[in-house]
Structures are given as structure tokens and as C-alpha cells.
Amino acid sequence: MPELPEVEVVRRGVADHAVGRTVTSVEVLHPRAVRRQPGGAAELAARLAGRTLVAARRRGKFLWVDLDDGTALLAHLGMSGQLLVQPGDRPDEKHLRVRLRFGDDRSELRFVDQRTFGGLTAVDTADSDGERVPVPVVHIGRDPLDPSFDLEAAVGAYRRRRTELKRALLDQTVVSGIGNIYADEALWRARLHSLRPTARLTRPDVRKVLLAASEVMTEALAQGGTSFDALYVDVHGESGYFERSLAVYGREDEPCPRCGTAIRRSAFMNRSSFWCPTCQRVPRRA
């Protein structure tokens, strides 16, 4: 799944190349891409026709475009979804699912998705923490790069939880945007093991891991995000290159960049956790 930096890269591209333009037509080439829209392709087209894209926004890994009637177009990137801004005469991508044309003939917005887990949905908005967001995003917490993110409130919320630290980091309702890759990187930077019980962490420890998450995601963003299979791309189809800067994620048996100990991999929720057994001590079982 793309995480916050990869989604932010796409958001910036949409903001630069699609915002301010008015939708003249919507073409759905695969019904799965609009399966979250109750009325399917016809409803999506009807809701978007004539609407101007007002702003490209993001909370955590959720990306949407505000429309000029107070509704929003929500993009679910899923595992492999891409939003591309392409000249109208560029041949269709093999996995093109939805096309938005604008009246100005400059370029079109294309939703391309190889595995079709993603899609586009036109949705209503509602209030969440003082701002209008798409209804499916109302329960999502602010992410660490949001100027309104409240670090101390998040620290308190984590310490009231009865869970393990990495599970808390991946829970998008308190703090959003952190997925498996950046959780492992943040835990390594903070020298905390993923299984540490949140209720027994000190405030400085929780603060440290959240600041580390913010720091690593900011660095990744500066490098265009992390790309593992060339599917996470910006609106021009270019991949980021933060993968080479990862300290532990995907680096089983390689030396820890800090102490040289071989990085370990453990099973975690159908995925993996990568960590340094020297820098990140395993908690004693209660």
C-alpha cells in the first residue's frame, strides 16, 4: 500500500495540474473502479459533470479533490492505483480505468489501476476536527505532517490504549498516514520494539516515535516517496527513490546502519516487521 509520502506526491501533482479545471466528461472503462459508488458509473459521471476541482487534499493515506458544490472526489489508490495527468492524445494505459476530461483540451486526469483494488468515488463531505472532509474520512485522525496535528494529544491517546506500539502506529484513527514501512523505520529510529505495550511507554518514548515517523516521512517525501514495484508514481508516472534510504524495512540479514547487527524479520499481521535486535530490545512478556 502506498503510505503518506507516496500519496502526498500524487496530491501535489493533482494540485498543480488538475485543480482549477472543470470536468466536461467522465469515462469509466472498468466497473470495478467505481464499485464504491452506489449508482456506479452513471452516478459518478452525473456528480462530476460541470464541477470545478477546487483543491487537492489529503489526510493520512486518504486523497481527495474538493469540488465547487461542497462535495468531493475521493481517490482510493488501493495496492496499485495511479492518478496520471496525460495529454489527451497519449495512448491509453493498459490498465486505464477512469478518464476525466476537462473543457480546456490541455490534458486529462486518468485513473490507472493494475490490480483494481482502488477506485474513484464522488462523495458528500462532513465536519471532522474542524474541517470538511469526505464522509469516509471523518473517523481518520490527522497525520503527523498536518499543521493542525496535536502531538501531545496523540501521545496521551496512545498511552491510554491497551495494545502494542506498532499496532497503535498502524491504527489510522488516532494518527493517520503511518503504514508498515514507515512504522518500522520510525520504531528503529526511536529504538523501540514493535511489541512494546503502549500503556507502559513513557511520554518521551511515544513522543520520540511519533517525531521519528514525522521525520522519516518528511525525508521520504523529499525523495518522491518509496517505490517497491514501480507502481507508486507521481502524476507523470515517475517513481520516488527513498527505498535506498530505508534503514531496516526490507533489509533482513543486512547490517543495522547504527550498530552492525543483522536486521531481523518477524511475522506481523500477515506482513513483516523488520527490526534490529540490539537497538530495539524485545519487551519482557507480562
Ligand SMILES: [Zn+2]
Ligand atoms: Zn542496531
